Amino acid sequence: MKFKQNHFRKTPEKLLFELSQIKSNTVIVSTKISVSTEDLTDGKYKKWNINSIKDLDDKSVIDFIPSKKEGPTSKINLVGKTVILRDLPKExxxxxxxxxxxxxxxxxxxxxxxxxxxFQKEYELPRDIHLSIKQIDREQSKDEIQLQIWIQEPLHRDEKNFHDDLLFSLNLLQESTGNCGIISTSQAENDKLIEEKQKDWEFLPVGTGNIRSKILQKLGNKKEIPESSQERIDYFTNPPFEIVGHINGINSFERYIGLELPxxxxxxxxxxxxxxxxxxxxDFDSFSKMTRGELIKRKSSDTERIPHKKNWKINLETVLGFNRK
Known part of the structure; x- marks a missing residue:
């Protein structure tokens, strides 16, 4: 569905009506758009990981994460959000x-x-939600291609944060494409839009797996790595305190690596x-069972956020109660 605005403060009435016509408990945020073959050839959609028409010819699914420049929701999706709780006592x-x-x-x-x-704070982790794209059909004129763009993760109507998560997903799609919509999961399954749900984390005990290699894979195996990133890679590869294992994020959390302490x-x-x-x-057993929504919306009493500033290592070790000798 086409909308003039780039971002919604609340879910549009047209989409709420669309939602009311869906009987299933779970829905998918999805839309269809037509793009010109000329724009594809000119590289207009490289930001969607579409470099040429050939990328769409085999009808394979292409994934991309919207740039934070697309809008406020896209920025939160990439870098997270901090909420200052001014109504609570200071700590x-x-x-x-x-x-x-x-x-x-x-x-x-x-x-x-x-x-x-x-003031106390609540931290919202980056959601890292991908948008998926595939070609549906080539228009009769051969000058346009119809694409389906959607978010694979279903939204459950009986969850407390359903309407907040729905608005977030709609905005993420709207900011990138100027279009958004809602379909039932049964329709999404018929259209082969949903992949089988897999686990999000794997635990790697100390001494198993090449952690540095996994981190470099998450960075896309770049030849040149910024000094600040290299410092963090070295730290997480060989931390100065005891750990029982590394945690490797996969699927929807593929950009993450973690450490578990004793x-x-x-x-x-x-x-x-x-x-x-x-x-x-x-602990990892409890952590790995948390849903994306639960993990993203942890309360401040359970979570500490350490910005990557000059003294990030000292600040992290202070939070952990670890003192260098």
């Missing part, structure tokens, strides 16, 4: 700063820990788009 928060000795950097530097009361704490990192490290007070 003491500690962080570290590095400064010169006696005001002179030539005499070296030192790190000091500062503690002050701050006390059950989970440290999660996204090497592609993550602008922070997340610390979860959960």
């Amino acid at each position: 003491d928060k500690s962080w570290n700063i590095t400064g010169p000795n006696f005001g002179d950097y030539s005499k070296g530097t030192h790190t000091a820990t500062i503690t002050k009361p701050v 006390n059950g704490i989970i440290i999660l990192e996204n090497f592609n788009y993550g602008n922070a490290i997340f610390v979860f007070k959960k």
Whole structure:
């Protein structure tokens, strides 16, 4: 369905009516659009991972994650969101700063820990939702190709956050294509839009698997890796504290790698788009059973967010209660 605006503050009435006509408990956000073969040839849809018409000829499914420049929902999808809870009491928060000795950097530097009361926060993880594309049919004129674009993850009407998740998914599709819609999962299955659900995480005990190789795969095996990313790769490959294993994100969490500590704490990192490290007070068995929605919307008491600033390693180790000797 075509809409003039790029972003919705609430679900449009037309789509709510469309939803009311669907009897199934689960739905899929999906739309169909026509694109010109000329635009495809000119590379207009490279941002959708379509480099040429040939990419669509075999009707294979192409996945892409919308750029954060597409709109506010696309940005949250990639980098997450922080909500300041101004209606709750402040809590003491500690962080570290590095400064010169006696005001002179030539005499070296030192790190000091500062503690002050701050507002509590809730952190929303990047959702990393992919949009899937496939060719439906070539128009009779041969000048246009009809595409189906959809989000594979079904939305369940009986879930508490259904309408929030529906609006998020509609906006993600709308910001990228200018179109959005809703179909039943039975229709999606008939159209072969839904893949069989697979697990999202695998646990790799210490000493098993090539962790550095898995991280580089998540980065697309780039030949040149920024120094800041290389530092994090080295840290997660060989952390300075005891761990019982690595956690490898797969399928919908394929961009993530994690560490589990002996006390059950989970440290999660996204090497592609993550602008922070997340610390979860959960053992892997409990963590791996959490749905995407549950994981994304963890409360602040269960989650710590460590931005990738200059002292990120010290701040992370402070949260963990780990002291370097």
